[in-house]
Amino acid sequence: MRYSYRFLKKWVKKILVDFHHDPLRYQHLLNVQELGVKLARKYGASIYKVKTACLLHDITKDESLEFHKYYTDPLDFAQYQHSIGILHSFSGANFIKSKFKIKDQTILYAIKAHTIGSTDHNLTSMILYVSDIGEKSRSYSDALQIRNTALNVGLNEAVLMAINLKTNYLIKNGKTPTKNSLDSLEYFKNIVNNDPNNII
Ligand SMILES: [Fe+2]
Numbered sequence: 001m002r003y004s005y006r007f008l009k010k011w012v013k014k015i016l017v018d019f020h021h022d023p024l025r026y027q028h029l030l031n032v033q034e035l036g037v038k039l040a041r042k043y044g045a046s047i048y049k050v051k052t053a054c055l056l057h058d059i060t061k062d063e064s065l066e067f068h069k070y071y072t073d074p075l076d077f078a079q080y081q082h083s084i085g086i087l088h089s090f091s092g093a094n095f096i097k098s099k100f101k102i103k104d105q106t107i108l109y110a111i112k113a114h115t116i117g118s119t120d121h122n123l124t125s126m127i128l129y130v131s132d133i134g135e136k137s138r139s140y141s142d143a144l145q146i147r148n149t150a151l152n153v154g155l156n157e158a159v160l161m162a163i164n165l166k167t168n169y170l171i172k173n174g175k176t177p178t179k180n181s182l183d184s185l186e187y188f189k190n191i192v193n194n195d196p197n198n199i200i
């Protein structure tokens with residue numbers, strides 16, 4: 001059974017606005033979804049998969065450490081237990097699988113990869129990755145540039161800019177980017193620099 005987008009949206013609102021009193025996060029999800037759909041149309045991705053991944057990607061971000069532990073595979077939890085900012089991508093994917101019976105691997109993978117990055121992105125995960133940073137409420141110039149690049153230049157270029165922005169931010173704040181993010185940075189640098197025609 002596949003729940004409708006309308007049904008999922010109602011639940012997201014219930015969890016984030018009614019339960020966690022976090023309307024800004026709910027609005028962020030709608031904004032990510034809005035940009036995601038534009039990009040899905042431009043790059044030929046599945047609108048349903050992109051809409052669903054964008055709408056649900058931060059659904060567990062306000063939850064407790066215990067919640068993340070319950071919904072995260074033990075090995076992933078052991079690796080990222082000190083970073084709630086990362087855990088929500090793992091718990092989010094497992095939570096929507098359990099609560100909404102979403103088993104589509106493309107959607108689940110996109111949600112898992114939206115924090116730690118990947119060298120094995122799919123079109124949906126790339127669109128979520130750039131939409132998360134480039135959505136309209138992010139008004140700083142880097143976000144604007146990522147949005148414009150995704151909409152007018154190419155998705156590989158936009159993903160590269162987004163990974164660069166995230167890893168630089170972490171380094172500036174004394175944190176270490178995940179190995180996935182650093183590998184992903186190299187991977188997209190190679191694609192963009194060595195094969196400029198290879199634009200998805
Ligand atoms: Fe997130």
Ligand SMILES: [Fe+2]
Pocket residue numbers: 028032057058132
């Ligand atoms: Fe987000």
